[in-house]
Amino acid sequence: MGSMPDWGTLPRMLRDQAERHPGDVVVADPTGPRLTPAGLRAYAAGVARGLMALGVEPGDRVALWGVNSPYWVGHAFGIWDAGAVLVPLSPRFKGIEAAQLLAKTGAKVLVTGAGPAPAPLPGPLPELRHVVTPDGPGLAALGARVPARAAEERALAVRPDDLCEIMSTSGTTGTPKGVMIDHSQVLRGYWDWSEIVTLDEHDRYPVIAPFSHGFGLNAGLVACVLRRATMIPVPVFTPDALMSLISEERATVLAGPPTLFHRLLDELDRDPGRSWDVSSLRVAICGAAAVPAAMITRLVERVGLERMINAYGLMEGTVVSMTRAGDPIDVIANTTGRPVPGIEVKIVDDDGKEVAPGERGEILQRGYGVMRGYWGEPERTAEVVDGDGWLHTGDVGVLDEAGNLAIVDRKKDLYIVNGFNVSPAEVESLLLREGSLAQAAVVGVPDPSSGESGLAYVVPRPGAAADPEALLAWARANMSGYKVPRRIVVLDALPTNANGKVDKVALRQHQA
Structure with missing residues (x-):
């Protein structure tokens, strides 16, 4: 490198x-x-x-x-x-x-x-x-x-x-x-990221992720200046504009969730007579727990893609792992590759003991990419970065014998909408500001278009009425679009477990 x-x-x-x-x-x-x-x-x-x-x-x-x-x-x-x-x-x-x-x-x-x-x-x-x-x-x-x-x-x-x-x-x-x-963390992390991607001065890279997001800022804005690639800032991305963005701008690098690449293939299949020219694309980057192998194969065959890269990173740890050139399709489809240079990864059980390859556990990361901490919150920093410098990611994964990391679950109570992490607790807190609710509980559920979406269960305050449509309208006016629940369900009471806490497992079963 x-x-x-x-x-x-x-x-x-x-x-x-x-x-x-x-x-x-x-x-x-x-x-x-x-x-x-x-x-x-x-x-x-x-x-x-x-x-x-x-x-x-x-x-x-x-x-x-x-x-x-x-x-x-x-x-x-x-x-x-x-x-x-x-x-x-x-x-x-x-x-x-x-x-x-x-x-x-x-x-x-x-x-x-x-x-x-x-x-x-x-x-x-x-x-x-x-x-x-x-x-x-x-x-x-x-x-x-x-x-x-x-x-x-x-x-x-x-x-x-x-x-x-x-x-x-x-x-x-x-x-x-x-x-x-x-x-120093940003420069090293995204120099190495760019090396693995092979980003250079000949590339044209539409940056779809907002610059306010870690990927858009560091793997987009900073990486392009680092490597003198031409960034094409996309103010507001609309799926309908995807094909013209690639063909008219002669994009060579594209990054996004699997749904973005499914859309590209769907558009090519839907109108085969239309002269969409996507032959300029050479590299695709997809950060996901799993990327369908069939999709990778179709991108290579239909678009002429040279490489699909799967990767894992988080705001607190910058870049953690990436697939490499020469990796077989099953490695790209089912893992996020090996740790990048300067980063250590291990998998531990609930007692903090390292597990053998092939066994599930929490992903821990150590190295230059670990954040300096949470601003103004040393106690919360200490909860996730231990005395030996290991970042406890809250994600559950498996390392194979070759060192490839597969993400299999999230220990943290988060869900992901179109690539954006959503905290149920934050959405619940925002919903309660509306005024008519006594309680709110949000869970992430599968969604065919966005990967996951939020489902909110709410209980009205005594004497108040809760109207799901009115609540959704309030949410759209007062929170980011990706945080707005897809649906709101009004209940008389939220289910609780033996400890008196809201039972989100029961709520997920309720929606199923």
Whole structure:
């Protein structure tokens, strides 16, 4: 595997790319601007000067809220140039959700970008000093009074162990946690990821996952600048636009859940007479517990795909394992490959003892990719990272004799909708804000279009009536779309187990 240049930080990486390859295109918006490394460096410097003019100091948190766009890319690198910590907010967030993360991280500045108008932020946010909007004067104009040399010194003063991002992640409690990742972790993790993917300057890579998501930000935005691949930011992905996205943009790399690739094949089968040209695709990346072998075979035969890569990672551990070139189809279909360089994986039983190959247990991970911790929550950090540095992932897996890791279950009470982790506790907490409910319990159930979806069981407050359609309408207005339950069922009481806790096994059986 090729060694990464001694960049150390994202600002130094960008400067090196701008000096060595100033004219390569790293951002190509189909309807807007294109950015080269040199152009991106200049853009980021202007943003950094504006943030410094607003009083942003090294280590301050700056939130970025908008859809994928060149604006988002330039502002992300500007935040890093200013020595600040990026706090991405999902463009799917409603006001309640955004305010929770802003309050948790103590963000000093909120930058809003292209996309739907951000929802009003409820409640006091005393640490939020400034909100920068696209239709305002802009950070570059605000920074005109800050000397360029001061901004350059600020960027070069960033250290490898400085935090570069705090990523929101769902948990088993009702409040999302903030995962702290530093510059060195992102650079090494996604240099190695890109090496295994074989991403390079000849690739065109539509980034469908939101930049606010760990994959979209690090395996999309950062990886493309690292390897000088052309990223095509996709503001809002619609399945109907998939074929034109690939054929018109001559995409060579595509990443997404299995449903994305099923859709591609379905479109080719549905209208064989239409001249969809998807022959440019050479690599597909799919992070899933299982990828149907028949789908891989069809992609190779029908599309001419060179490689399908399966991978496993989590926000707290960055990249954990990936399949490699030359792996047989059954390994790609049924495992997420072997640990990436610098990462150790072991499987343990309920007593913490390592189990033999082929036996199930919790996946533990150790190495450079393990997060620095949860922002402001050392106790919760200690619950998942033990004294020997092992991250307890909460996922259940099996290692085979060759070291390939198969994901077989989730110990954590989470489900996944179109690639997004959803915490039932968070959805329950949001539903209870509506006002008519005494209790809410959410479970994940299989869904043919999204992989899984939420099913909510609710009990109304005494004297109140709960209308499922009205509750769903409220949910759509107040939470991200992927968190909105597919269905809401009203019950007189929730089933409980012997310990008095809500019996979610019984609820799953109820829906079946």
